Amino acid sequence: MSVHQHKQENNPVKCMVLTISDTRTEETDKSGNLMKELLEEAEHSVTIKKVIHDEKDVIQNAVAAGCENANVDVILTNGGTGIAYRDVTIETIQPMLSKEMSGFGEIFRVLSYQEDIGSAAILSRAIAGVIGHTAIxxxxxxxxxxxxxxxxxxxxxxxxxxxxxxKDIR
Known part of the structure; x- marks a missing residue:
């Protein structure tokens, strides 16, 4: 364990994985399956996994349902974050946040630049935060x-x- 990491107790987190795409299906959902696999390897559980369309109302409804579900601590989405006209994930989720973890997107882009896609990282959009008592x-x-x-x-x-x-619930 490195100095800057927090000691993690063995508390499994209940997760909802949403793949936001107009072209992917359950069968072709490589990224959603990867999220599920990595979470389960880390001993967390995926209680809900869906592929949904990249449409504002569909995303809002799925995220809101996840926030209201007692079997969901964290919502993880993949897809719909690009700069194409059809990509509306960030614009849909951002106004739903009660708190934003801006460091997530900032650090993600630095890592993307350094380790994955180079200067194309300027096109990369990622966001994290909290809606009520659910992280996203x-x-x-x-x-x-x-x-x-x-x-x-x-x-x-x-x-x-x-x-x-x-921590402040109850």
Missing amino acids: FATPGSSGAVKLAMNKLIIPEITHVVQEVK
């Missing part, structure tokens, strides 16, 4: 981006994030 992480849909975000940022901090988000 929205990553790009490429498997490289998902692997980077999960291994370098999300998995190392997911238990800590949930502890912070839920």
Whole structure:
């Protein structure tokens, strides 16, 4: 364990994985499956996994349902974060946040630049925050981006994030 990492107690986190795409299906959902696999390897559980369309109302409804579900501590999305006109994930999730973890997107882009896609990182949009007592992480849909975000940022901090988000409940 490095000095800067928090000691993680063995508290499994209950996760919802949403793949936001107009072209992917359950069968072709490489990034959603990768998220699920990495979470389960880290001994967390994926209670809900869906592929949904990149449309504002569909994303809002799925995220809101996750926030209201007692079996969801964290919502992880992949896809719909690009700069194309159809990409509306960030614009949909950002106004739903009660608190934003701006460091997630900032560090993700630095890591993307250094370790994955170079200068194309300027096109990369990722966001994280809290909606009520539910944490949410929205990553790009490429498997490289998902692997980077999960291994370098999300998995190392997911238990800590949930502890912070839920510590004032009751």
